[in-house]
Amino acid sequence: MLRVVVLGAGAGGGVPQWNCGCDGCRAARANGHELYRTQASVAFSGDGEHWFLINASPDLRQQLNAAPQLHPKAGALRHTPVAGVILTNGEVDAVAGLLSMREGSPFTVYAHEKVLAILASNSIFNVLNEKIVKRQPIGISEPFEPKFPDGARSGLEVVAFAVPGKSAWYLEGKAHPGGESGDGDTLGLKVTDKSTGKCFYFIAACAEVTDALKAEIDGAALVFFDGTVWRDDEMIKAGLGHKTGKSMGHVAMSGADGAIARLADLSLDRKMFLHINNSNPALLPDTPERKTAEAAGWQIPADGTEIVL
Numbered sequence: 487m488l489r490v491v492v493l494g495a496g497a498g499g500g501v502p503q504w505n506c507g508c509d510g511c512r513a514a515r516a517n518g519h520e521l522y523r524t525q526a527s528v529a530f531s532g533d534g535e536h537w538f539l540i541n542a543s544p545d546l547r548q549q550l551n552a553a554p555q556l557h558p559k560a561g562a563l564r565h566t567p568v569a570g571v572i573l574t575n576g577e578v579d580a581v582a583g584l585l586s587m588r589e590g591s592p593f594t595v596y597a598h599e600k601v602l603a604i605l606a607s608n609s610i611f612n613v614l615n616e617k618i619v620k621r622q623p624i625g626i627s628e629p630f631e632p633k634f635p636d637g638a639r640s641g642l643e644v645v646a647f648a649v650p651g652k653s654a655w656y657l658e659g660k661a662h663p664g665g666e667s668g669d670g671d672t673l674g675l676k677v678t679d680k681s682t683g684k685c686f687y688f689i690a691a692c693a694e695v696t697d698a699l700k701a702e703i704d705g706a707a708l709v710f711f712d713g714t715v716w717r718d719d720e721m722i723k724a725g726l727g728h729k730t731g732k733s734m735g736h737v738a739m740s741g742a743d744g745a746i747a748r749l750a751d752l753s754l755d756r757k758m759f760l761h762i763n764n765s766n767p768a769l770l771p772d773t774p775e776r777k778t779a780e781a782a783g784w785q786i787p788a789d790g791t792e793i794v795l
């Protein structure tokens with residue numbers, strides 16, 4: 487049995503974003519916590535006791551406190567069910583939460599060498615003692631079985647694949663610590679429970695829905711997909727920025743090349759948008775955009791949503 491918990495469904499900045507007065511952020515402040523979204527992360531477990539995180543968002547501490555599945559077990563003075571963190575990119579909203587995991591519990595950080603190079607080049611991540619917190623490189627299309635801190639096998643298989651994207655925003659125009667060539671900056675993940683064969687996909691950043699990507703995910707029980715923006719130019723139109731979704735490495739939900747249209751002909755049991763920006767009108771209930779997404783079979787999950795496969 488594969489349990490998956492949405493720790494956060496928001497994009498960088500979350501909802502509401504601390505310095506934002508857009509419609510989505512104002513609605514969230516006015517409606518209590520119902521519309522709040524922390525920054526994108528998912529936890530999964532094959533045994534319900536040991537959990538692996540996909541990305542460590544800046545909201546990680548809040549997310550761990552909000553998820554009973556991830557609390558220390560009763561009676562233990564120091565304990566965490568978190569056995570590992572798998573990083574899909576080196577953006578701030580994927581790695582900053584590692585700094586909140588520095589209290590000496592053993593776990594493993596799994597990431598592509600390009601992302602590990604970013605961690606290695608930023609000495610602040612040395613707060614994670616490498617004797618206790620191992621860093622394990624993962625290769626593209628090389629399946630691996632994440633292990634528990636005692637070395638026991640998890641019974642799960644994870645395989646990373648390259649998706650169209652870009653390197654971390656803060657590295658734009660600068661030398662990449664992991665080199666400029668090749669893939670590895672933006673990964674999608676396939677997670678499979680080896681005992682049941684059930685799997686889910688995590689693709690929280692994707693600049694383009696290619697035919698190869700469609701073929702990869704067709705038939706999956708669950709897909710989390712990049713839901714950053716509804717329209718490619720929505721941040722510009724709303725006066726929130728000067729970048730398109732595509733220039734930030736995110737395909738829009740809508741439009742002929744958007745995720746809803748491009749993935750419509752696939753056989754997917756459940757499909758959820760993740761990494762939803764506060765500018766995206768589909769975040770708000772009762773908007774035409776939300777209704778369009780839901781009519782196409784997509785869910786906009788609340789933080790804390792658990793799915794069992």
Ligand SMILES: [Zn+2]
Binds near residue numbers: 503509510511
């Ligand atoms: Zn906003």
